[in-house]
Each structure stands twice: as C-alpha cells, then as structure tokens.
Amino acid sequence: MQAGVQFDQLTEEEKHQHFMDRINRGEKIEADDWMPEDYRMSLIRLIAMHGISEIMGALPEKEWVPKAPSLHRKLAIMAKVQDEMGHGQLLLRVAEDLMAPLGKNREDIMQDLFAKRLKFHNVFHMEAPTWGDAGMIAWLVDGAAIISQSMMLDSSYGPYARALKRICAEEVFHAQHGESIILALAEGTPEQRKLLQDALNRWWPSLIMFFGPKSAKETGNSHADKNIMYKIRTKTNEELRQEFFTKYVPRIWALGLTIPDETIHFDEEQQLWIYKDVDWNEFKQIVSGNGPRSANRLDLRKRSYDNNAWVREALAAKKAI
Numbered sequence: 001m002q003a004g005v006q007f008d009q010l011t012e013e014e015k016h017q018h019f020m021d022r023i024n025r026g027e028k029i030e031a032d033d034w035m036p037e038d039y040r041m042s043l044i045r046l047i048a049m050h051g052i053s054e055i056m057g058a059l060p061e062k063e064w065v066p067k068a069p070s071l072h073r074k075l076a077i078m079a080k081v082q083d084e085m086g087h088g089q090l091l092l093r094v095a096e097d098l099m100a101p102l103g104k105n106r107e108d109i110m111q112d113l114f115a116k117r118l119k120f121h122n123v124f125h126m127e128a129p130t131w132g133d134a135g136m137i138a139w140l141v142d143g144a145a146i147i148s149q150s151m152m153l154d155s156s157y158g159p160y161a162r163a164l165k166r167i168c169a170e171e172v173f174h175a176q177h178g179e180s181i182i183l184a185l186a187e188g189t190p191e192q193r194k195l196l197q198d199a200l201n202r203w204w205p206s207l208i209m210f211f212g213p214k215s216a217k218e219t220g221n222s223h224a225d226k227n228i229m230y231k232i233r234t235k236t237n238e239e240l241r242q243e244f245f246t247k248y249v250p251r252i253w254a255l256g257l258t259i260p261d262e263t264i265h266f267d268e269e270q271q272l273w274i275y276k277d278v279d280w281n282e283f284k285q286i287v288s289g290n291g292p293r294s295a296n297r298l299d300l301r302k303r304s305y306d307n308n309a310w311v312r313e314a315l316a317a318k319k320a321i
C-alpha cells in the first residue's frame with residue numbers, strides 16, 4: 001500500500017492485492033481484518049465442517065464408554081470424548097466470528113447440520129460394533145486427523161491456526177490411547193486378533209475416503225485449489241493420503257495384520273503408494289447423510305440439542321440483564 005493512502009480508499013482490486021501480499025509474506029489474517037468474500041466463505045465451510053465433525057466424532061466412541069473393558073480404558077475413552085466435544089466448541093467459536101458479519105451464528109450451523117446442509121466427516125457416519133473399532137478410530141482416524149490438521153498449523157487464518165495448535169496436541173494423546181488398545185489386542189488371544197483384523201477390514205475404505213477425493217490440481221483441472229491458493233492449507237488430499245500410507249501401512253504390517261487391499265505397495269520409481277481406489281459415489285452418499293449410522297447419530301445430536309435448549313436460554317437471559 002502506498003504511504004499516505006487509507007485502506008478504505010483503495011479499490012476492491014487493490015484491497016485484494018494487499019490481502020494476497022500479506023498472505024504471501026506469511027502474515028496471519030485476523031477475524032476483524034478485511035478479507036475477500038470467497039476467503040471468508042472457504043474458511044466458514046472448512047471450519048464449521050471441522051467443528052461439527054469433532055462433535056459428531058465423539059458419538060461413535062461415546063457408545064463405548066459404558067462398555068469399555070476396564071476402568072482404566074473407560075476413563076481414557078471418556079476423557080477423549082470430552083476432548084473432542086471441546087475441540088468442536090473451540091472451532092465453532094472460530095466459525096461464529098467469521099459468520100457474524102453475515103448475520104449468522106452457531107444456531108445456523110446446528111440447523112444446517114440437522115437439515116443435512118452441513119456435512120461431517122465420512123468416518124463418523126460408520127458403525128463401531130466392537131472394542132476393536134473403538135481402538136481403530138482412536139489409532140487410525142485420529143492418526144489421519146493429525147496428518148490433515150498438522151498441515152494447517154501454519155494456516156493463513158490466525159484464529160484457526162491457534163485453535164489447531166491446541167487441538168493437535170490433544171490428538172496426539174488420542175492416537176497413543178488408540179495405539180495402546182490396538183497393541184493389547186494384537187498381543188492377545190486369537191479371538192482378539194480376529195476382532196482387530198475385522199475392525200481393520202471395516203475401517204480401511206473409510207480411511208481412504210477420509211482425505212477426500214483427488215483435488216482439482218491432481219485431476220488436471222485448471223481451477224487451482226482455492227484453499228491452497230489462500231494458504232489455508234498447504235497440501236492436496238492425495239498428498240495427505242500418501243503421507244498416511246507412509247506412516248501407517250508399515251505399522252499395520254508390523255502388527256501382522258492384513259490390509260484389505262492386495263494391490264497396496266510402495267512404487268519406488270514413482271515414489272508413491274499404489275492402492276485400490278474406493279467408490280467415490282459411496283463417499284458422496286455417506287457424507288450426504290445416508291451412511292449406516294447417519295440418521296441415528298443426527299437424531300441423537302438433535303435430541304441432545306433440544307434437551308439442552310433451556311441452558312442456552314438461561315445463559316442468553318443472564319447476558320441480557
């Protein structure tokens with residue numbers, strides 16, 4: 001910006017250029033700063049979806065709190081469920097600040113969720129029928145979440161980057177809790193090992209889907225990935241999926257488990273993992289609210305939201321005094 005020129009006097013194009021210069025210098029954008037509308041909308045979409053996924057993600061493991069096999073495991077999984085709800089609250093607060101200039105708030109996010117306008121992660125629409133599934137979620141779903149969230153620790157949007165710093169620190173504990181469940185089962189009886197293998201078979205396609213379909217850049221589409229252009233994120237879906245394979249495939253094999261994909265291997269020449277792709281139409285169906293447990297979990301969340309309306313009303317009344 002030229003010296004002596006007020007920001008308000010700049011044209012929209014100049015404001016945009018000034019904004020991009022800040023991002024390219026590595027500066028953080030704050031909630032009250034000027035930002036292009038599509039940057040704001042991209043952030044709202046991403047952070048509301050992330051926040052709601054944390055809250056909906058607590059539900060499959062919550063089912064295992066009363067059934068955990070020991071007091072120690074019960075305390076650990078209960079603490080994890082509480083952490084996930086806390087992550088959700090933290091992120092929805094960040095999303096709310098972005099939505100305020102549009103006259104929207106958290107109530108709109110919740111209503112969008114109930115009307116299936118706001119999607120949450122595919123993995124949280126799935127069943128968790130055994131203790132092995134509870135272990136898989138904490139080990140591999142949280143492991144996948146750490147990979148995708150860590151790349152945004154340096155996000156151009158300051159409030160999101162700061163929230164992620166705290167969230168990622170807690171996710172590491174979650175993954176360790178999952179690893180501990182998995183190791184105990186892997187070293188257990190043949191029945192326990194079978195329980196673990198069955199859980200891996202169930203979760204593998206969902207884990208491939210977790211990172212989303214290949215992005216525009218990878219499919220040769222000329223439209224640049226907007227979130228990458230705005231430095232909200234730094235890696236594509238496929239790059240993250242490859243990172244997940246590099247970290248976890250050798251660990252899964254080391255436990256003597258079989259990945260339900262006979263084609264998976266690392267191709268030295270391409271320096272890439274080759275794997276069997278999933279049915280992305282099925283992914284679309286699941287995230288649209290047609291997964292095996294979508295209706296049940298949305299219903300549970302809605303009932304809990306309605307039952308707690310009196311708390312929100314009481315707090316709002318207190319604030320108004």
Ligand SMILES: [Fe+2]
Nearest residue numbers: 054083084087
């Ligand atoms: Fe979380």
Ligand SMILES: [Fe+2]
Nearest residue numbers: 084142171174
């Ligand atoms: Fe977690």
